[in-house]
Amino acid sequence: MAGKKAKIVDKWKAKKWYSVKAPAMFEGKELCEVVAADDKTLANRIVRKSLLELGIGGSSQISMFTTMFFRINDVKGSDANTVLIGHEISPSFLKTFARRGKSLIHQVVDEKTKDNESLRLKLIAVTGATVSQNTRSNLRKVLVEESKKAITEGNFDDVMQDVLYGRLSSKLFNRLKTITKMRRIEVRKSERGEVFK
Numbered sequence: 001m002a003g004k005k006a007k008i009v010d011k012w013k014a015k016k017w018y019s020v021k022a023p024a025m026f027e028g029k030e031l032c033e034v035v036a037a038d039d040k041t042l043a044n045r046i047v048r049k050s051l052l053e054l055g056i057g058g059s060s061q062i063s064m065f066t067t068m069f070f071r072i073n074d075v076k077g078s079d080a081n082t083v084l085i086g087h088e089i090s091p092s093f094l095k096t097f098a099r100r101g102k103s104l105i106h107q108v109v110d111e112k113t114k115d116n117e118s119l120r121l122k123l124i125a126v127t128g129a130t131v132s133q134n135t136r137s138n139l140r141k142v143l144v145e146e147s148k149k150a151i152t153e154g155n156f157d158d159v160m161q162d163v164l165y166g167r168l169s170s171k172l173f174n175r176l177k178t179i180t181k182m183r184r185i186e187v188r189k190s191e192r193g194e195v196f197k
Contacts, residue, residue: 025157039075067094085192103127109147117156118193128181
C-alpha cells in the first residue's frame, strides 16, 4: 500500500505584505514594503532611507548622502509603524571636507531632550584656515554648549528636524564664525538613546 503523500505548503503564499510607515514627523509616509509570515518577526527590524528618497533637503547634494535609520516598533493590520533612531552622513562625502590648510574638529555631544530622550550627536567642524590648539579648544567648548542647549530646549522630533533640515548646523556655524573663519559644520551622525547605550 502506497504511503500518503506529504502535503506541500507554499511558505511564500502564507506570508503577508506590510507597508512600513515613517513616524508622524515625516507625515507617516511609506518607507517601503516588507513581507513576513508573522508580524512578530517585524519587531525591531531596521529600515534605511535617504533624505532624498523621503523628499527632504530638495535636490541638495547632502540629501543624497544622508541616510536615516528607522526601527519598526508597532504593527497594526498591514501597517508597520516606526520610530526614528538616527541618521548618518556617508563617510565618503565627509572626506570631501578635508582640505589642505584647514582644521577638522570632531566632537561628540550626549544630552537628553525636553521629552527625556537620550540623544548623541557627532559633529564635524571645518575651519577656513589652520587654527591653533587654543582656538580648537574654544570651538569645541562652544560646539558642546550650543548643541546641549539646542537638545535640552526641544522635544526629540523637533531637535531631529533641526538636525536633518540643517537648521542646527547653520546655528552652530553662525556662532562659531564669531571665533574664527569657518568653512562648514555638519551633524555627521545622530543616535537615539537605545542605540548607543
